[in-house]
Amino acid sequence: MTYNAVLCGCGAMAKGWLRALQATPQMQEAVRVVGLVDLDRATAEALAAEFNIRNAVIGTDLDVVLTETKPDILFDVVIPVARHSVVKTGLAYGCHVLSEKPMATSMEEAEYLRRAAKDAGRVHAVVQNRRFISGVRRMCRLVESGVIGQVTGIHCDFFLGPHFGGFREQMDNVLLLDMAIHTFDAARFVSGKSPLSVYCVETNPVGSWYAHGAAANAIFRFADDVVFTYRGSWCAEGERTSWESAWRIVGSKGMLTWDGEETFKAAVAGTEPGLLHGFTPVDVPPPYNDEETHGHTSVISDFLDAIRTGREPETVSHDNIKSLAMVLGAIESAKSGQPVDIAA
Numbered sequence: 001m002t003y004n005a006v007l008c009g010c011g012a013m014a015k016g017w018l019r020a021l022q023a024t025p026q027m028q029e030a031v032r033v034v035g036l037v038d039l040d041r042a043t044a045e046a047l048a049a050e051f052n053i054r055n056a057v058i059g060t061d062l063d064v065v066l067t068e069t070k071p072d073i074l075f076d077v078v079i080p081v082a083r084h085s086v087v088k089t090g091l092a093y094g095c096h097v098l099s100e101k102p103m104a105t106s107m108e109e110a111e112y113l114r115r116a117a118k119d120a121g122r123v124h125a126v127v128q129n130r131r132f133i134s135g136v137r138r139m140c141r142l143v144e145s146g147v148i149g150q151v152t153g154i155h156c157d158f159f160l161g162p163h164f165g166g167f168r169e170q171m172d173n174v175l176l177l178d179m180a181i182h183t184f185d186a187a188r189f190v191s192g193k194s195p196l197s198v199y200c201v202e203t204n205p206v207g208s209w210y211a212h213g214a215a216a217n218a219i220f221r222f223a224d225d226v227v228f229t230y231r232g233s234w235c236a237e238g239e240r241t242s243w244e245s246a247w248r249i250v251g252s253k254g255m256l257t258w259d260g261e262e263t264f265k266a267a268v269a270g271t272e273p274g275l276l277h278g279f280t281p282v283d284v285p286p287p288y289n290d291e292e293t294h295g296h297t298s299v300i301s302d303f304l305d306a307i308r309t310g311r312e313p314e315t316v317s318h319d320n321i322k323s324l325a326m327v328l329g330a331i332e333s334a335k336s337g338q339p340v341d342i343a344a
């Protein structure tokens with residue numbers, strides 16, 4: 001079965017989507033791009049030329065392109081503030097919709113879209129590509145095995161200094177809204193616990209080249225007394241952490257650390273007498289399923305399989321909204337200076 005898709009938003013990230021869609025013969029077979037939409041026609045035309053997409057309708061008005069092409073799927077790769085109207089339009093046309101993160105810029109908008117997808121009976125999912133990677137799947141597998149006991153704490157550090165230019169340098173709450181959602185979502189996934197509340201201090205540090213919110217420090221309470229802490233900055237020059245964050249997971253029997261790249265260390269208590277018992281290393285096994293470790297390709301495959309089979313995709317909007325609630329709760333806490341309840 002080949003699905004027809006319109007891709008809306010033909011900027012930098014759209015290239016990643018098209019690379020994913022052209023990554024394997026199966027994916028090329030599964031999706032035909034029949035339309036490209038961007039506010040800037042030349043951007044859409046350049047994308048079509050770069051990826052050799054012939055016979056697609058190219059336009060600047062989503063309604064017009066959807067009317068002309070009648071696709072099964074809308075791929076939404078626009079900037080966050082444009083997301084609500086694009087997804088709403090796609091669902092109204094009867095499309096299944098896969099959106100880039102974040103799902104929305106407010107809980108009201110997210111709730112609206114979740115309900116609209118339910119009412120339309122269409123699959124609505126969000127790209128959280130950074131949970132579809134080997135390292136996150138390996139952490140999950142180790143936690144699930146129970147070898148480090150029950151998770152009691154997850155602690156993530158994210159310190160980089162990227163100079164993007166473009167919309168990120170102008171937007172509010174840039175780190176929380178545009179990036180931290182990946183780590184928040186992965187922490188929720190790895191712990192398997194629901195987020196309950198958050199306290200956050202957000203700053204735009206001296207020397208920042210962003211307009212607002214390039215750094216954030218947040219403490220989350222998850223269910224069952226699990227604590228998740230996040231310390232992050234997008235204007236931290238010097239030796240950086242991984243884009244996936246540097247992780248420490250504390251369990252009742254042992255700990256796991258991951259540098260966000262190739263290095264995992266897991267250990268349980270050792271047998272030395274005295275103050276500190278030392279530690280006994282344990283193996284961190286590979287992911288259960290290699291298919292789930294290819295970022296955008298894996299997210300898109302999961303979305304297509306959900307349409308085909310009627311099951312829910314892993315990042316279905318009514319679940320992903322909990323990751324968005326973590327981000328928006330952190331923003332609200334930073335504004336009020338108070339902890340914010342985010343229990344679903």
Ligand SMILES: NC(=O)c1ccc[n+]([C@@H]2O[C@H](COP(=O)([O-])OP(=O)(O)OC[C@H]3O[C@@H](n4cnc5c(N)ncnc54)[C@H](O)[C@@H]3O)[C@@H](O)[C@H]2O)c1
Pocket residue numbers: 008009010011012013014037038039040043062077078079080082086100101102127129166167178
């Ligand atoms: N998952 C990831 O790892 C990842 C990485 C980068 C960006 N993103 C997300 O991808 C999205 C796009 O980011 P980007 O870096 O490609 O931005 P970008 O600015 O490079 O591209 C966005 C494009 O959308 C177009 N656009 C804006 N509003 C539109 C509308 N209403 N209709 C049609 N086109 C419209 C713009 O003209 C632009 O060409 C954002 O939500 C961003 O957070 C995700």
